[in-house]
Amino acid sequence: MNLLATESFSSCSSSSVDDDFLIRNILLTHDPDGRHLDSELLLRATENIMCYATTLDVLDQRFDAIGTSNICNIEAIASEEPWGQTIYKMSQEIHCRCYVDGDLHTQAMSLFDMLGPYRWDAKVALVLAAFATSYGEFWLILQLYARDHLAAAVAILKHMPSDISWLKPRFKALNLLVKTMVEVTKCIIKFEGLPLQQVLLDSKAMAVTKSQIYIATYWIFRSSLACCFQITDLMKHEQVYSKSTPIAALELLSLAYKLRGLCRNLREQVDLCHQQIEKGWYKKLLNLFKETHADNQEVLHTLFALKDELPFRNCSSQTKPSCVHVEKGWYKKLLNLFKETHADNQELGISELKSKVVLLLISKPELLSIDGILLLVQQTYDHPDHKNLGGSYEILWVPIPSSDTWNFAEERSFDFYANSLPCLSIRRPWLLNSVVVKFIKEELNYKEEPLMVVWDVRGMVTNSNAIDMMLIWGAKAFPFSASREKKLWETENWTLQFMVDGIDTLLTKWVEEGKNLCIFSSSSLDWIREFSSKVKEIKSTGMQLDMIYVGTRNQSEHVQKILAIIDDEKLGSSLTLIKMNFFWIRLDSMKKSIVRQEQTVHTQRILEEVSEILDSDKIEKDWVVIGRGSATGLVKLQGKKIMEYFDLFPVWGENVGKVGLMAAIRAALEPPLPATRCNYSNVVSYDERLMEGTVVCEQCKRPMEKFVIYE
Known part of the structure; x- marks a missing residue:
C-alpha cells in the first residue's frame, strides 16, 4: 500500500x-x-x-x-x-x-x-x-x-x-x-x-469528553x-x-x-472533569470520616480499593530479619534483598484488615532510616506482646513521593522496603488517586515526615500520629490511641528500666537483676579512660557498678574508634552501633511524644531529664546517669562535676551500705537535708522489685516509706 x-x-x-x-x-x-x-x-x-x-x-x-x-x-x-x-x-x-x-x-x-x-x-x-x-x-x-x-x-x-x-x-x-x-x-x-463511580459528573461534560475520547482513539x-x-x-x-x-x-x-x-481540546475537558471529581470526592471523603461505621471496610475501600480489588501487598511469608539478631548480619541481609526476586508476594484485599486496628504508616518511599526501621520492627512484630495480641493490629505502609510522579529511585526504594518488612504496603502506590493523596496531606497532616495514623476497628481516627508512641513502648501501647498514650505517660516514671527498655538483651537482663548501672556518653577518649579508672577504683572496694557506653547521636568514625578501644582496653561495656541508634531514637521519640501531650508536673519532669541528655549530646558535653532497675530518682552528672564527685568517693562511699549507691551519691551532690521529713507522696504501679529497693523522695531526698494500696 x-x-x-x-x-x-x-x-x-x-x-x-x-x-x-x-x-x-x-x-x-x-x-x-x-x-x-x-x-x-x-x-x-x-x-x-x-x-x-x-x-x-x-x-x-x-x-x-x-x-x-x-x-x-x-x-x-x-x-x-x-x-x-x-x-x-x-x-x-x-x-x-x-x-x-x-x-x-x-x-x-x-x-x-x-x-x-x-x-x-x-x-x-x-x-x-x-x-x-x-x-x-x-x-x-x-x-x-x-x-x-x-x-x-x-x-x-x-x-x-x-x-x-x-x-x-x-x-x-x-x-x-x-x-x-x-x-x-x-x-x-x-x-x-x-473514580466516576464515586462522584457523578455533569452529564454534558461527560458526553463531550467521551465523544472526544472516541475520536482521539x-x-x-x-x-x-x-x-x-x-x-x-x-x-x-x-x-x-x-x-x-x-x-x-x-x-x-x-x-x-x-x-x-x-x-x-481533550486535555481541557479531562481537566474539567478532574476538577469536578476532585471537588465532589474530597467532600465525600470528609463526610465519610465524620460518620460512624460498623467496621473499617468502607473507609479502606474508598481510599485504596477503587482501582484495585487487591490493593495490599504482603511479604510476611518470606524469611524476615529479626531485630534480636541485629549483630549477625542485618545490614548484609537487607542489602542482599535488593538482588533477590520475590515471587511470593501475597496480594490482599481490604477484608484482611476487618476487625483490626490499622496503623497507617505514611512516609516517603525511602521510609525511615535503616536503624529507625529496625527499631520499628522490633517494637511491633518482634515485641513480646505482639503474639499475645493475636493479630489485633496491622501496619499498612502508604508511600507518597515528594513530587506528583514517581521516579526510578523511589520505585526501587519502595520495592526494597516492601519486600523486606513484615508489614502490609500499598501494592501499587503510584495508582493512588490525587484526591486521596491530597486528603492524606491536608486532612491527615502529612508534611513529608513519617506519620502513623491510627484507625480503630470502625475506621475512626484515634491517634493522629502514634509513631513516637510505637518507638517508645511498642506493642505494649495497643490499641495505640491518643488516650492510651496519655495514660502511659501518667503511669511512667523516669527510671533506668524505662530509659533503656528492650534495646539490648544483656542490658535488659542487668536492669531486671537490679544491678547498679552507669550509662555514660562522651566523644573524648581521654575522658573515657579517666572515668573508667575512677569506676574501677570504686569497684575495687567491693561495690558493684557496671559501665555502659551509649555513644552519641552522630555516629562518626571517631565514635566507632572509641568503641573498638573500649573493647580492647576493657574500659567497660558498650552498645553496638545499631543499639546506640535505638537508644537515641527512643530518646528523641520521648521528647516529641511528651511535647504533643498536655503538660503535667509529672511529664514535665521527664521532659526535662530527656532534654538535658539530648542537649548535652548536641554540644558534645560528657554526661553520666546512674540508676538501678525500676527505681526512681536517677543520678545525673554532667561535665566537670562527674570527676569532682567521683573524686569524693572516700567521703560519700561510707554511706552506700546504709542508703544505697544512688542515695549516697545524691547526698554528696545536694545540700544538707532539712531537719524534718516532708509530706511528699508518689503513687506508682506495683512491682515486687520496688519493695526490695530504696526509693528516694524527690523533695527532701530521704528514703521513702513504702505502703501498698489495694483498689
Missing part, C-alpha cells in the same frame, strides 16, 4: 456529521467484558522505547529506567491471554496491513474490532505498544548496523537505508507524531482513571498505522524514498497537527 497515493493533508479534517457517524461505528465495536490492563504502566514502558529509539528529537529522559524496571509488573486482569501475547498479535496485524491494499480508515476500524473487549485506555495503550515494537526494532537496527555485523546483515535483508541524511525531515515529523500520540493517550488514561489508531506504513515505505531503493521524503513528512505532520488539536 502506498500511503502517499491515498492520503492528503485535507483528508485529516472532518465535519461534526462525519464525527457522529464515526462515533456510532466505533461504539458498535466496543464490547467490554470486564478485563483490565495496567495501561499507565504499559504506556510508561512504551514511552521508554520511544525515548531510546529517538535520536533527532530526544524525549523526556526521566522514563529512562522506569518503564524497564516495572514492565514485568504490568497486570492484565480477567484476560484470556497474557498482555504480551496481545501486543504481539496487534503488532503482527498492523505490520501485515502495511502490505495489504486498503485505506487507513478501514484498517483502523479493524483494530477496533480486535480490541472490542478492552476499555478505552487499554485500547490505545495496546496499539501504541504494538507500534513501539516495530518502531523500536527499526531504530535499533538503524543505530547498530554501522558497528554491529548482525545488525548490518539484518539491515541488508530488510533493505534498510544506509544513509539517513535525506530522511531527517521525515524522521522529525515521525517523532513529532509519536510524541503527540503519547500525549493524547495520557489524557485518555487520566480520564479512565477518574480513532486518530491514534490511524496515526499508528500511518507511521508503520512510513517505516515500511523506507525499505526501498534510496533514489525512491529520497524524492518522496518531503511529501511523506507533510503527511505525518498533518496527522500530528490533527492530533495536537484533539489533544488540546
